[in-house]
Amino acid sequence: MKRRLIHRIPVRVRHYWKLLATCAATLLAFAVVFSTVRVAPLVTSASDENGDKVTVDIAGTTDLFDAARAHSIKLTFRDENYQELLDSFWDEGEKEYLEADLTLDGTTIPSVGIRLKGNSTLQSLTRNGESRQTGRSGGAGMRGGGMPGGGFPGGGQQGAPQGEQGAPQGQQGGFPGGGMMGGGGRTELKTEEPENLPWLIRFDEFVEGRRYQGHREVSVRVGGMGGGATVLNEAVSLDVLAAAGEPAQKYSYTSFTVNDRPTTARLIVEHPDENFADDLGANGVLYKSLSTSQFTDQGDDQTEYADDFKQINKKGSQDLQPVIDLIRWVNTATDTEFAEHLGDHVDVESFARYVATQNLLVNFDDMAGPGKNYYLWYDLTTKKFSVVGWDYNLTLSGSATQDPTQSVSMGGGGMRGGGQQGGGDFQPPEGMEAPQGGGGRGGFMSGHKLKERFLASSAYQDVYQQQYKALYNKIYGNAAALNRITEITKVIGTVDGSNAETTATDAENLTTLIRERTQFLATSEFLTE
Structure with missing residues (x-):
């Protein structure tokens, strides 16, 4: 029981409890002395300097966001630490960082931080068959005005046959379904399958000032909705935005292995950080x-x-x-x-x-x-x-x-x-009333x-x-959008853990929507007048 209570205290709090206790005592003293004084946040400098200092920038072996080639990510962490992370999320809704060793395109990076990422997506997450929100077996319920299943409402692409979008329910290989409600039903996320979960990888969480090719964070995306299990829609959108000269994050496809679990194929996206700001x-x-x-x-x-x-x-x-x-x-x-x-x-x-x-x-x-x-x-x-x-x-x-x-x-x-x-x-x-307001x-x-x-x-x-x-x-x-589908699916086919059948289905469905969107807009008075 005592050990259980200790585990409910966030990992970083347990690591730095002495420092936190000292800070708390100091704040209490200030509160007593300045209890009648309102303290407003002020900036003492109007310079353009950045407050975050980079102490080491790992070069790696190849450009992480070279979208023309397959990449490789391997994560290793202790299961007991993973369970503590889940305890915190389950009990408090907190997304704490877990310390893990990362091998990225052959370069080993010890002690990175990883945490669960997403809001509605994680509403479909189950642990031992039970959802965090309702405790009912086999799925999440309504929470925060959201939709059942943790996703957003709706189905697949325009014109896509029902049952053909994304990966089959319970699929182990290829891309995870991501808990979104698609035309082919909902694929739940399971804590027992960390290789399918949405993650944020942070290089400096446990090693201050560290970057990888200038990046502080990398987002590991989860499948669902318009792009199906392969998240083709996001990759295509980012490509055409960049080609049109609009600000867009970089991306690539990678094999993704967690401990001794099966390898899956995932989309990773640049997380807008200081490096992204510098590019702007x-x-x-x-x-x-x-x-x-x-x-x-x-x-x-x-x-x-x-x-x-x-x-x-x-x-x-x-x-x-x-x-x-x-x-x-x-x-x-x-x-x-x-x-x-x-x-x-x-x-x-x-x-x-x-x-x-x-x-x-x-x-x-x-x-x-x-x-x-x-x-x-x-x-x-x-x-x-x-x-x-x-x-x-x-x-x-x-x-x-x-x-x-x-x-x-x-x-x-x-x-x-x-x-x-x-x-x-x-x-x-059908039968679901969207919340208003x-x-x-x-x-x-x-x-x-x-x-x-x-x-x-x-x-x-x-x-x-x-x-x-x-x-x-x-x-x-x-x-441009149609051409990008062809080029991206070729790359996906070279990624370990990808599923050729799922990729082909997602590409066909997305192609259908893009062709219909192109035709509709081409005859729109807004464009022809």
Whole structure:
């Protein structure tokens, strides 16, 4: 019993309990002395220096994100430590880091940190046949306004025969189904199969200042929805975005082995960190929107926005004030002020391209989606924001006939100007009523004031239409998306643990949707007028 109670204390707390006790005592003393004084976070420097120092950067043997070749990842960790990680997640919902040894393309890296990644995805996770949310055997229940099975509602691609999307339920080889509800049913994630789980690998969690080829973190994606078990949709989306000149994370496919478990084939994606921020520009600050973000004015105290945004780079020299100013202006500006002065706060053409790409790729989980998947890039020279997309595993999953002028949404809402529902909206499964309401903390449905006001304003219709047309030609008009499917599936075929039948099915289904999307947009008045 005593040992059980100890294990419920997070690993890092147990490691550093003496230091934490000292800090707690110090804070208590300050609280007594300064109990009547309000302490606000301040930045003492306005420089562009980054607060995180790199002490070692491992070169490796080959470019980790060379998407033209197969890669290899092997993780080794102690099972008792893994069980402690699961205890913490099961009992407290905390995603703690587990210490593991990593071999990446032949290069051994000891003591990396790995943790479970995802929110809705992990709702389908079971342990010994029981879900964390309800304790019922064989599946997760409703939680936080989500859908059963831990995924988002809906089925496979437009035109895909039911039962053909993704891996069969319970499949051991190839790519995991990822717990998403697809046309072929739901494949649950099991703690007994860590090779199929979504992971975040962090190189400096236990060795301060360490990077791998400049990267601090790498995301191991899980299959499901539009791209099927192989996550083809995300890989294709990232490729066409990069080819169109839009900010996009790098990716590659790799074999993935955990301890002595079977090898699977997985998609890994660059996690936007300081290295990614450097690629965006030398003089800017990157902010990550959290899944609990509201984009509402919460006052001047920056600590009140801890559940909304996380600063990625230039810590100690910059802060959240520019984001707070943007939130306040977007929420308080009159329609006239918004139309006349948006360009003072946001790079309008860049934002028009962002909104256009999300529609073109039918991404219902972008900045206005339930996951609030986006980053804000603040240019310190121009003093303007750009929006950077992230987490594209739910692109190319909805209707091929999504209207170009409407915000892609799930179950309705978020339309242009708050208008009526369009035919391209993602609908929940039969008999399932999608929760309504806005983006409160942990809410399932969402929306975003900046995007909504942009699409509703007649002042920006022309720039949006111009950018949409140009991006259509780059993504669909020249068959770029279709060509990428062919090239990516060839690479997947060389990855240990891949499943040729599953890959072929996913490629066929995604090809069907892209062809239908291309044809629909080619005859749309929005593009032909």
